[in-house]
Amino acid sequence: MPAVRDVSFTVGADEVVALVGESGAGKTTTALAVLGLLPSSARVRGSVRLEGTSLLDLSDRAFSALRGARIAMVFQDPRSALPPVHRVGALLVEALQLHDRRLSRAAALARAAQLCTLVGLPGRTLDAYPHQLSGGQRQRVLVAVAVANRPRLIVADEPTSSLDVTVQAQVLEVLHRAREAAGASLLLITHDPGVVAGHADRVVVLRDGQVVEQGDVTTLFDAPRQDYTARLLRAEAFAATRSEVEPTGPAAVELVDVHRTFRSRSRWTARAADEAVAAMDGVSLVVPRGATLALVGESGSGKTTTALAIASLEPPEAGTVRVVGTDVSTVPQLGRAERLALRRRVQLVFQDAGGSLDPRMTVRQALAEGLRASAATGADVAGVLRLVGLPAALADRYPHELSGGQLQRVALARALASRPEVLVLDEPVSALDAPVRAELLALVDRLRDELRLTCVLVAHDLGVVRAHAELVAVMYRGRVVEQGPAHVVLDDPRHPYTRALLAAVPVADPRVRPAPVPLLDDDAPPTAGCRxxxxxxxxxxxxxxxxxxxxxxxxxSRRTEGRDVACHHADVPVQRHP
Ligand code: SF4
Structure with missing residues (x-):
């Protein structure tokens, strides 16, 4: 069966075209066909032309020479796209000299330094290895490599989907600047309606391997002809708030002054274990029974460590974590039965459902363990699958036979099988397309209410937070810098970091083009004063x-205007910001 068929579209000079569609719609296959990177077993028919050159008629050698010179690519995962054994400078020099053999090493190094400046990285990045850089810095290096030879077309496949909103905004800014400097066109694959609205001139919509609609970005947002397009481009309803009533009542989860430190290798030196990183630095928060608390912040903010501490998987060094009445710091001293009982009452759902399920186990086998723990309740595999909206026929399938949305439902079913009281959800929908994401979040909401669950939701999408959580805690470098009712914090943020997070959220409206983002060239935090x-x-x-x-x-942290905020100047009116 063809992965894509009858796909026809053009990308004009200096134009940005977004390719959108559900997973499996054929977006990446189309991009790989343009790049000549499909496996040799793939049969490609039709025509792909780049400024008059028929790409499908090129020999492998001629196509290789063209890739990196006239067509460049930026992939989703820079970790696998950048060879780990080469310093950034060597990577850039190689990319430049590969396509211009007369370029001297000195000239290539000078150009590499210019490219670093173009993507907002300090010159010392040239001496760094990819593993010494953050995800956002690596993605900027990938953009620098892509535009090194001033290509005519850049193909970017979900270039920011694994990044936090603030880092995403910076990488998109870098891509925009670099594309303009190179005078290139851009074919942008993304599932984020805000990114489409903010960056694309035209949109091509794929479904089941075919183009079902295409047109200019404003028309497709304002008047899509297909419901499918409308669902894809509809952002999470940011205006919809889960509740404006602050939840009260007995605490299901309570953290008091919790500390957790990791030793880590320095970003910029090769010395091992020379930095102590505080993943949790005095974290205090309360989640009343039946409420949902969202933990938000960039990577490195400590939100996942906090979630793992609540799930009793990351013991605190100091402070108290009390979950459903049990102090989890006492877990090592508990007997096996008590430990298992606590684990049963607090369940975790990971972002990567596929990775968290054993590929050798069927769905039935994956659910069996949780069901054994709750044998007294009489639940069965079919019943748990029904709970998450899956047919019983799926029970004998293996994970690789399921879609992303089905996998995440199975992960949810496995967590619910033991009838927990607290559900910790670590970015449960960030890898899913917009329609599947909305369905899964609606399911979590319904189950939470029906089963009287308390939820802790790690999320970087503030639209999701607003629509699905009553409480929010904003974390920055191991600290909670602002927390309170979600509508209070998100409607009227008082901490400058919360404001920066909200400002970085792409708006799903083509008339609102993103403002230029200042590029941060060094993420080392101050060691004194406010970090x-x-x-x-x-x-x-x-x-x-x-x-x-x-x-x-x-x-x-101090109480101000209905929330706790750790800023000396949280009362300064927002209009005084530049
Ligand atoms: S304390 Fe000062 S530096 Fe820190 S967030 Fe507030 S205004 Fe900014």
Whole structure:
């Protein structure tokens, strides 16, 4: 069966075309066909032309020479796209000299330094290995490699889907600048309606391997002809709030001044174990029974460590984590039966459902363990599958036979099989397309209400947080910098970091083009005073004496306007920001 058929579209000079569609619609296959990277077993018919050159008629050698020169690519996972054994400088020099053999090493190095500047990275990045860089920095290196030879077309396959909103905004800004500098067109594969609206000129919609609709971005957002297109381009209803009533009642989850530190290799030196990174630095929060708390923040903020601590998988070094009445720091001293009982009452659902399920086990076998733990309730495989909206016929399938949405439902079913009281969901929908994501979140909401679950949701999509959580805790470098009812924090954020997160969310409206984003060239935090101050827009606008307070005194969390916020100047009106 063909993966794609009768796919026809054009990308004009200097144009950005977004290729959208559910997983399995044929987006990546189409991109790989354009790049000549489909496996040799694939049969490709038709015509792919780049400025008059018929790409499908090229020999492998001629296509290789063209790739990286006239067509370049930026993939989703820069970790696998960048060879780990080469420094960034060597990678860029190689990319440049491969397509211009007369270029001297000195000239190539000078151009590599220019490329680093173009993508907002400091010159020392040239001496770094890919593993010494953050995900966003690696993606910027990939953009620099892509535009090194001033290509005519860049193909970017989900270039930001694994990144946090602030890092995503920076990588998109870098891609925009680099594309303009190179004078290239862009074929952009993305499942994010905000990214489509903010960056594309035209949109091509794929379904089951065929183009079902295409047109300019405003027309497709305003008047899509297909319901399918409307569902794909509809963002999570950001205006819809789960509840404006602050949840109260006995706590199901309570953290008091929790600390957790990891040793880590420095980003910029080869010395091992020379940095202590505080993943949790005095984290305190409460989730009343039946409520949903969202943990948000960039990678490295400590939100996943906090979620794992609640799931009793990451014991705290100091402080108290109390879950359904049990202090999890006492878990090592508990007997096996008590430990298992606690594990049964608190269940975790991971982002990568496929990776969290054993590929050798059928769905039935995967669910059996949880069901054994709750044998007294009389639940069975078919019943648990029904609970998550899956047919009983799926019970004898293996994970590789399921779609992404089905896998995530099976992971949810496995968690629910033991009848937990607390469900910890770590980015449960971030790998899914918009329609599947909306269905799964609606299911979690329904189950939460029906089964009276308490939920802790790790999320980077603030639209998801708003629609599905009553409470939110915003984390930055191991600290909770702002927390309170979701509608209070998201409607009127008081911490400059919360404001920055909200400002970075792409808006699913083509009339609202993203504002230029300042590129951060160094993410090393200050060691004294407020740890956010090197990125803080508010501090930059403060008079000297107030700004000095940020430099000298570490802010502690205090109650203001219905939420807790750790900023000396949370009361300064927002219009004073630059
Ligand atoms: S304390 Fe100062 S630097 Fe820190 S977030 Fe507040 S204004 Fe910004």
């Amino acid at each position: 956010f101050r090197h990125r803080c827009a508010l501090r930059a606008a403060l008079p000297g004496d107030l700004a000095q307070q940020c430099t000298q005194v570490d802010p502690v």
